[in-house]
Amino acid sequence: MTNETPQFFPNRESQRLFSVLHRVPSADLGVVMCAPLFDEKLWSHRVLVNFARFIAARGVPVLRFDYFGDGESDGRFEDASVSTRVRDIQDAVEFCRRETGASRVILVGLGYGATLALRAALGQPLPGVVGVVAWAPVLDGRRYINDILRAHLSAQMLIHRKVIHDREALMGQILADQSVNIEGYEISRPLFTEMVDVDIVDLLRKATLPVLVQQIGPVDRVDSQYQDLAQLTGSVQFEIIQELKFWTQQKKIYPDCESLFERTAQWFGARQAA
Amino acid sequence: MEKPVTFVNRNGCRLFGMLYVPDHEPARRIGIVISVNAVKYRVGTFRLHVILARALCALGYSVLSFDPEGIGDSEGEFEFKLLSEHYYDIQTGKFSNDLADAIDYFWKECTLESLLLLGLCGGAISVLMEAGEDERVSGLILLNIPVLVEDLKRLGQVDNAAMITSSESASGVLRAKLQRLAQWDFWKRLLSMKVDLREEARLVSRSARVLTRNVTERVSGLTSARRRAAQALNLPVSGNRLYNMNFQTAFSRSMVARKRVYFLFAELDQWTWVFKSEFQDLVLTPGNRFESDCRVEVITGANHIFSGRESQRELQERVVGWLSTHFPLSSKTS
Numbered sequence: 001m002t003n004e005t006p007q008f009f010p011n012r013e014s015q016r017l018f019s020v021l022h023r024v025p026s027a028d029l030g031v032v033m034c035a036p037l038f039d040e041k042l043w044s045h046r047v048l049v050n051f052a053r054f055i056a057a058r059g060v061p062v063l064r065f066d067y068f069g070d071g072e073s074d075g076r077f078e079d080a081s082v083s084t085r086v087r088d089i090q091d092a093v094e095f096c097r098r099e100t101g102a103s104r105v106i107l108v109g110l111g112y113g114a115t116l117a118l119r120a121a122l123g124q125p126l127p128g129v130v131g132v133v134a135w136a137p138v139l140d141g142r143r144y145i146n147d148i149l150r151a152h153l154s155a156q157m158l159i160h161r162k163v164i165h166d167r168e169a170l171m172g173q174i175l176a177d178q179s180v181n182i183e184g185y186e187i188s189r190p191l192f193t194e195m196v197d198v199d200i201v202d203l204l205r206k207a208t209l210p211v212l213v214q215q216i217g218p219v220d221r222v223d224s225q226y227q228d229l230a231q232l233t234g235s236v237q238f239e240i241i242q243e244l245k246f247w248t249q250q251k252k253i254y255p256d257c258e259s260l261f262e263r264t265a266q267w268f269g270a271r272q273a274a
Numbered sequence: 275m276e277k278p279v280t281f282v283n284r285n286g287c288r289l290f291g292m293l294y295v296p297d298h299e300p301a302r303r304i305g306i307v308i309s310v311n312a313v314k315y316r317v318g319t320f321r322l323h324v325i326l327a328r329a330l331c332a333l334g335y336s337v338l339s340f341d342p343e344g345i346g347d348s349e350g351e352f353e354f355k356l357l358s359e360h361y362y363d364i365q366t367g368k369f370s371n372d373l374a375d376a377i378d379y380f381w382k383e384c385t386l387e388s389l390l391l392l393g394l395c396g397g398a399i400s401v402l403m404e405a406g407e408d409e410r411v412s413g414l415i416l417l418n419i420p421v422l423v424e425d426l427k428r429l430g431q432v433d434n435a436a437m438i439t440s441s442e443s444a445s446g447v448l449r450a451k452l453q454r455l456a457q458w459d460f461w462k463r464l465l466s467m468k469v470d471l472r473e474e475a476r477l478v479s480r481s482a483r484v485l486t487r488n489v490t491e492r493v494s495g496l497t498s499a500r501r502r503a504a505q506a507l508n509l510p511v512s513g514n515r516l517y518n519m520n521f522q523t524a525f526s527r528s529m530v531a532r533k534r535v536y537f538l539f540a541e542l543d544q545w546t547w548v549f550k551s552e553f554q555d556l557v558l559t560p561g562n563r564f565e566s567d568c569r570v571e572v573i574t575g576a577n578h579i580f581s582g583r584e585s586q587r588e589l590q591e592r593v594v595g596w597l598s599t600h601f602p603l604s605s606k607t608s
Contacts, residue, residue: 042315183579184320184582252430
């Protein structure tokens with residue numbers, strides 16, 4: 001596995017983004033991975049590394065990177081927003097193409113990282129990007145933020161033994177430009193407002209780029225948030241993959257995501273042949 | 275300067291890390307290794323390790339954070355088993371060899387004169403166990419260190435009752451339970467069968483037992499006898515069946531080698547109170563023989579991961595304060 005190069009690359013703002021490039025001898029197709037946010041990034045990190053190794057072993061180079069304000073990249077979490085992360089993905093695609101010689105790139109994202117990948121690739125044409133694989137994308141930003149704010153309520157219970165600021169109050173605080181600390185992550189107004197204001201399903205409805213959306217979880221029925229998506233036809237393909245939700249804390253860790261990896265690689269194969 | 279690095283451990287696996295080297299050469303080259311907590315990779319929860327490393331590097335300390343074998347970006351396999359089993363392995367020395375190999379690399383790469391190790395929770399017990407065996411380590415910063423091991427018999431089931439070991443925790447639990455009786459929400463949950471009565475009963479009975487035991491021991495003079503016996507540190511000072519003797523052995527070795535040890539705890543973390551009842555109250559009592567080399571402090575209002583902004587600020591301030599007292603960058607004496 002010595003073909004893995006950890007390095008920084010500059011984004012368009014000359015901020016250093018930490019990355020690991022899984023190199024292969026030569027390739028026309030490359031992959032850029034878009035990590036999820038918050039603790040989901042930490043819980044899923046090893047699975048994303050294993051996936052990158054799995055794909056690189058099949059002759060496709062993979063770039064993993066940290067957004068500005070995240071991981072080992074420059075900046076503070078509270079100074080990063082959805083827009084900065086979308087731009088970082090675009091810069092990562094450029095870097096991947098330049099470093100590997102691949103003319104075509106597929107984005108693979110998990111959780112909110114999948115949502116960012118969809119925004120980056122479907123919002124406007126992104127040179128070289130020929131497809132997106134969205135693992136358990138977040139479609140409803142408001143619901144997602146609500147779930148995250150729940151952690152703040154639990155923390156209040158621990159400290160004060162009661163809830164002092166409810167969710168509405170916390171949202172009000174963020175909108176008044178006072179960031180709210182959720183388990184160490186400062187949620188600022190730009191991140192919050194941009195998270196809730198885009199209709200991802202609408203973006204997918206208009207998509208011309210091939211997109212594979214995979215609902216991941218232990219059950220085999222369509223989750224309520226994916227009901228609309230499951231009906232879409234055209235370039236968007238929806239499917240359910242039965243795996244543990246490895247991006248959240250589980251009783252067992254580092255599950256073998258064989259079916260997810262195999263199915264995604266199979267989809268890549270179709271794009272490679274195209 | 276931050277530099278991504280890799281080095282090979284004794285098993286032939288390439289380990290990935292980040293080296294933080296000060297821009298200006300300090301008078302003394304002091305290095306700090308930040309260990310991973312447990313199974314999450316080297317950046318730490320909400321990037322706490324990155325935040326700390328950058329702050330320490332800005333002051334002139336060199337810092338290395340890295341992923342042990344099978345963790346994060348590093349090579350190697352990580353077994354698919356219960357999280358609690360992984361925690362147990364870590365609490366009993368799983369990362370010791372990789373920490374030693376990381377120290378080898380760091381020591382040579384940065385031509386260090388002095389070295390410290392820092393870790394939180396599983397990272398704290400890991401660095402303590404390594405330091406006990408390693409002459410190059412002069413100091414330890416141990417955040418929320420666990421002194422009990424995971425109960426493997428629970429098969430991953432969380433055991434909140436087992437964490438009630440001190441009078442403070444026990445009275446806190448009983449107080450909270452009493453307060454809940456006055457809350458309408460509790461009764462609503464109770465009537466709709468949403469309260470786990472068995473678990474509630476376990477917590478209450480455990481708390482009552484801990485309080486009774488502590489009072490009995492105090493009255494009978496048993497605590498004083500245990501304290502006297504504990505000073506030798508060759509037998510387990512705690513009677514808790516999950517007490518981690520590796521912790522005590524490594525602490526004892528570090529004290530014999532005159533390493534500086536800084537225990538820093540968070541008030542709202544259960545480990546703080548377990549440490550107090552199972553070790554601190556027995557060994558680190560006022561006037562104890564380790565006082566000159568060992569300090570214990572608690573940050574008020576902080577939780578296990580020091581996530582609050584104020585907790586992070588205070589954590590940084592205290593670590594920097596302790597370092598500048600015992601490991602200053604400007605002079606040759608400590």
